[in-house]
Amino acid sequence: NFPIVYCITPTYWRYVQKAELTRISQTLQLVPNIHWIVVEDAAEKSDLVRNLIEDSRLIVTHLVAQTAPYEKVKDKNPKARRHRGVEQRNAGLRWLRDNLVAGKDKGVVYFMDDDNTYSVKLFDEIAKVKRVGAWPVGLVGGLNAEFPIVDKATGKVTGYKSGWLPNRPFAIDMAGFAISLDLILEKTDANFSYQMAKGMQESEFLSYFTTKEELEPLADQCTKVYVWHTRTETPKINGIIPNLEV
Ligand code: UDP
Ligand code: MN
Numbered sequence: 291n292f293p294i295v296y297c298i299t300p301t302y303w304r305y306v307q308k309a310e311l312t313r314i315s316q317t318l319q320l321v322p323n324i325h326w327i328v329v330e331d332a333a334e335k336s337d338l339v340r341n342l343i344e345d346s347r348l349i350v351t352h353l354v355a356q357t358a359p360y361e362k363v364k365d366k367n368p369k370a371r372r373h374r375g376v377e378q379r380n381a382g383l384r385w386l387r388d389n390l391v392a393g394k395d396k397g398v399v400y401f402m403d404d405d406n407t408y409s410v411k412l413f414d415e416i417a418k419v420k421r422v423g424a425w426p427v428g429l430v431g432g433l434n435a436e437f438p439i440v441d442k443a444t445g446k447v448t449g450y451k452s453g454w455l456p457n458r459p460f461a462i463d464m465a466g467f468a469i470s471l472d473l474i475l476e477k478t479d480a481n482f483s484y485q486m487a488k489g490m491q492e493s494e495f496l497s498y499f500t501t502k503e504e505l506e507p508l509a510d511q512c513t514k515v516y517v518w519h520t521r522t523e524t525p526k527i528n529g530i531i532p533n534l535e536v
Contacts, residue, residue, distance in 0.1 A: 292322045294397035295416050296386060296471065300378030301339065301404045302331035302357075306522045308338055308536060310404040315346040321413040325397070327385060329353045329378035338535055355381035361484055373491055375403065375464075376482045383474065383481060392475040398423075400468040405522055408465075412516035415508040416468045422500040425509035427466040430519035436463060440511045447505045447512075454489055460496040460505075465517045467492070473499050 297318065301311060311328075318324045326348050330339055333356050343350045355377045379401055386399065398419045402408065415425055424447065426437035431453035438447040450461035460467075474480070480498035482491055509516055 296399045297402040298327045298382030300375035320410045326350045327382045380481045397471040407518040407520045409516040423506040423508045424467045426515045427463040428515040428518035437512045440507045458493040460493040
């Protein structure tokens with residue numbers, strides 16, 4: 291009795307795009323009851339993504355939402371980097387709210403960036419989410435892992451181990467939580483925004499839905515790492531083979 295897991299994936303063209311999407315689509319093929327919402331940061335749907343979706347044999351909703359040019363990440367300096375994936379995640383949320391029915395449709399919503407590494411075990415944890423679940427994320431925020439700190443006696447989250455602003459109301463990476471579809475459909479004002487302070491997207495978004503005390507700590511009381519915030523090196527390409535999708 292595995293719930294539908296709606297995975298919202300922002301994605302954009304670069305040489306590693308097909309490799310990243312191949313990796314996560316094949317992870318999703320190992321999980322029952324996935325509905326993958328792929329949102330291209332592009333003016334139009336690309337053949338590359340369309341072909342990959344067709345090959346995946348997953349249930350997929352394919353959308354586009356282009357990041358406004360002035361919001362694009364231009365600067366190499368990480369301090370100057372803007373939020374990424376904002377408009378794509380919002381497009382995914384909008385699709386859920388426009389196409390699914392509160393009270394009737396059931397499931398869990400997970401923001402699944404295209405470049406992270408996901409264990410199939412993570413989805414057994416996502417399946418347990420009642421309202422908002424949270425778990426550790428590996429290789430993020432300057433630590434080998436960030437995680438909600440769980441009081442063993444009460445089983446409640448009391449704080450966060452995080453390399454980046456641990457005193458945020460929710461010091462959790464995008465890959466470290468999932469929200470019930472019921473809540474997503476109920477709290478229609480909850481969206482991502484460029485107005486949110488740097489590093490505060492997750493915390494401000496989660497604040498619409500829950501409190502620290504109500505968080506459901508998963509992955510063995512937040513002691514297991516089933517997702518890693520990996521980042522792929524940009525390959526040096528000195529020549530292009532024509533008419534070849536890579
Ligand atoms: N992304 C996007 N457009 C961009 C940059 C990123 O759609 O211009 C997507 C990307 O494919 C990923 C998510 O937004 O799914 C987060 O981006 P990234 O992994 O680069 O962010 P970081 O890991 O550095 O936080
Ligand atoms: Mn990333």
